[in-house]
Amino acid sequence: MSLSLTRSFSVVCAALFSATVTQADELDALFPIPAEVRTILDQRCVMCHGEEIDGEREIREDLIFSTDAEIRETLIDPYFMYELIRDDEMPQEAKLSFRLRRDAKMQERLDQLVADYEAKNEKAVLIKWLTTALKIEE
Numbered sequence: 001m002s003l004s005l006t007r008s009f010s011v012v013c014a015a016l017f018s019a020t021v022t023q024a025d026e027l028d029a030l031f032p033i034p035a036e037v038r039t040i041l042d043q044r045c046v047m048c049h050g051e052e053i054d055g056e057r058e059i060r061e062d063l064i065f066s067t068d069a070e071i072r073e074t075l076i077d078p079y080f081m082y083e084l085i086r087d088d089e090m091p092q093e094a095k096l097s098f099r100l101r102r103d104a105k106m107q108e109r110l111d112q113l114v115a116d117y118e119a120k121n122e123k124a125v126l127i128k129w130l131t132t133a134l135k136i137e138e
């Protein structure tokens with residue numbers, strides 16, 4: 001094969017390969033989780049995705065961010081997570097579970113959590129992590 005044919009062949013192969021990236025590959029690409037992302041997950045996400053509150057774990061939508069192993073087990077679609085964060089649906093639009101909704105302090109805590117997330121522009125850190133790991137062009 002001529003050099004240019006070899007090159008275009010490998011370009012086509014690369015395109016085919018990237019079209020078959022699975023959700024499992026995407027999940028792998030999220031690890032190791034950068035320290036600044038881990039902090040954001042702990043401070044802004046675990047409250048509803050893994051934290052024990054009043055003797056019971058909050059696990060909304062079966063999704064747990066508490067540990068790497070639990071993320072691997074429970075995060076089904078990393079690209080969907082990117083879309084939720086990009087569109088300001090998490091954590092801004094998320095509601096407390098019924099049992100916590102009756103506690104005014106929990107609502108205060110959630111409002112503060114969202115305010116801090118926005119004030120520190122943590123969305124940008126999460127988006128950078130996800131676009132880099134998942135090779136998303138913005």
Ligand code: HEC
Nearest residue numbers: 044045047048060061063076080081090091094095096110
């Ligand atoms: C106030 C509680 C709350 C907080 C805080 C929260 N979430 Fe959620 N999350 C939910 C609820 C409830 C759902 C289910 C979808 C809905 O009702 O909006 C959900 C769904 C999701 C889903 C979709 C899961 C699936 O398989 O469909 C992802 C991904 C997610 N959250 C990520 C995050 C991230 C990342 C953060 C932190 C930046 C976060 N969440 C913070 C409550 C929360």
